Amino acid sequence: MRPAPSVAPPRVAVLADDLTSAGDGAAPFRRAGRPARVLLSGSPLAGHGQEDGVLAVDLGSRLLDEAGAAARTREAARALSGAELLLKTVDSTLRGHVAAEIRAAREGSGRRAVVIAPAFPAEGRTTRHGVQYVRGVRVDESEFARDPAHPVRTADLARLLPEAVPVDPGRPEELTELLPDGGLFVCSAATDADLDRIVAAAPDHRAVLWVGSPGLAAALARHHARPAADGEAAGELPPAVRPLVAVGSANPATRRQLALLAAEPGAVSAVAADPLRAVDTPVRILHTPHERRADPAELTRLLAASVAALADRDPFDGLVLTGGETAEAVLRALGAHGIDLHDEPEPGIARGTLAGPEDLPRVPVVIKAGGFGDERTLLRLHALLTGARADGYASR
Structure with missing residues (x-):
């Protein structure tokens, strides 16, 4: 049974482990015509954004230990579980508490099916046979493995999430068949077209917890594009003289x-x-x-x-x-x-x-x-x- 949300839900909710991930996750929806606000961790969730808009929450969980990150993610997922579209962002190089936060978001949201697609082809981050690469190099053999704050330990999603079922991007119908029964599904993708096929394969987006990087966010935004209403178009920002x-x-x-x-x-x-x-x-x-x-x-x-x-x-x-x-x-x-x-x-x-x-x-x-x-x-x-x-x- 899905828990009742504790705040009035936005149309799209994005849960992120840091601020740039929150912005990255919300920006494609803004480009697709939806107003969007990004909140710092610890900010009250109520009273922000518009009913048809996007609320992206920086959980600040990358700075916490694994247990703390999971607890904060679970709480936010429960509060925003009523969103029509719920996206849990993950770093496209798999930094942070990836597995713990995915499991916590699933538990908090009450959504039985979890689609995990961390590829971000525009930045050279791809998933092949469940292994994450950056410009053709496994992320655990790249410069991200030497990150001083959050080094990547493994590129293999099967090691991070052994309970997950791998899905071939060339067979989106497989995902369509599997989703109604629930579970975690790791989707390989090398192109934006692969991500579009993954999104299109889900029969009911409200029943899915989506997990991915800006690549998946962009695919979801394309699928849920909304023409801007009259007077809603964004004007130009004033130029800075002393930035x-x-x-x-x-x-x-x-x-x-x-x-x-x-x-x-x-x-x-x-x-x-x-x-x-x-x-x-x-x-x-x-x-x-x-x-x-x-x-x-x-x-x-x-x-x-x-x-x-x-x-x-x-x-x-x-x-x-x-x-x-x-x-x-x-x-x-x-x-x-x-x-x-x-x-x-x-x-x-x-x-x-x-x-x-x-x-x-x-x-x-x-x-x-x-x-x-x-x-x-x-x-x-x-x-x-x-x-x-x-x-x-x-x-x-």
Whole structure:
């Protein structure tokens, strides 16, 4: 028996283990015509969003131990079990408490059938025969296996979830036959078309707990697209004159992106707020030290405090945040309870405005997961905030 939800359900609910995953999971639905809000962990679930919209909740569970992560996921799944579409996001490289959170979400939601499809083809993350790859390399043999905070231990979903049944993407009818009896189903996928077939194979989406990365979210959003109502179309966000880029991710891809942005003419890059105050340049960057000898959580806290100090004394009018823990810490330090999504400028990247108390400036913000993008991603996102040509940096 499905438990009664404890809050009025949105049309689409997204449960995520960190902030970037929440934004990634909600952004495709926003692009498909639905209003969307992303909430920080610990924020009350009631009173947010619209009945026909999307509520994506950052559970903050990646920072917890396994038992704590499962408990928080179970509680949120129970509260939002009445949503028409319920998506539990997982990292497309399988970082975090993947198995424990899937089982907890299933228990909390009361949904007997669980479809697990972590592929994100747009970022080179694919699932073949139940094994997760990033650009052709098993994730447990990639740079994500050396992640300092959340190293990947296995790429094999059969090891993570031995009770799950594997499903071949070339036989979607198999999933159609299996779902009514319930169970966990791991779906391999190498393309967006594979994910579309998986989504189309489910006869009743309300009866399924969907588990995946932005690739699955996009497939579900395509299937549940909603034309925007009159007056609902998103306008352009104002261009930023003095934006700030805050980089807390230690992922090598993000550090390469940081190096290119920091090399721009006039760019000022620092690990504390003071060197950036009263600097007359549109390229201001705060980042954690390249040599991470201190506790990563403490470095993130210090970075967030530096952003808040700049907001008080030398305000910025746009933000780029990279790394889920960094984004959450910064938003909390600024007094925000989340973001209202505007669009998804690139796969896996969310853009919106700060959501919070009435006196909180609605600053445009772009959030990117640490491992996403090519070497010029930060250059493009900075250009997007300032209103420069989107291809301005790439043409250099």
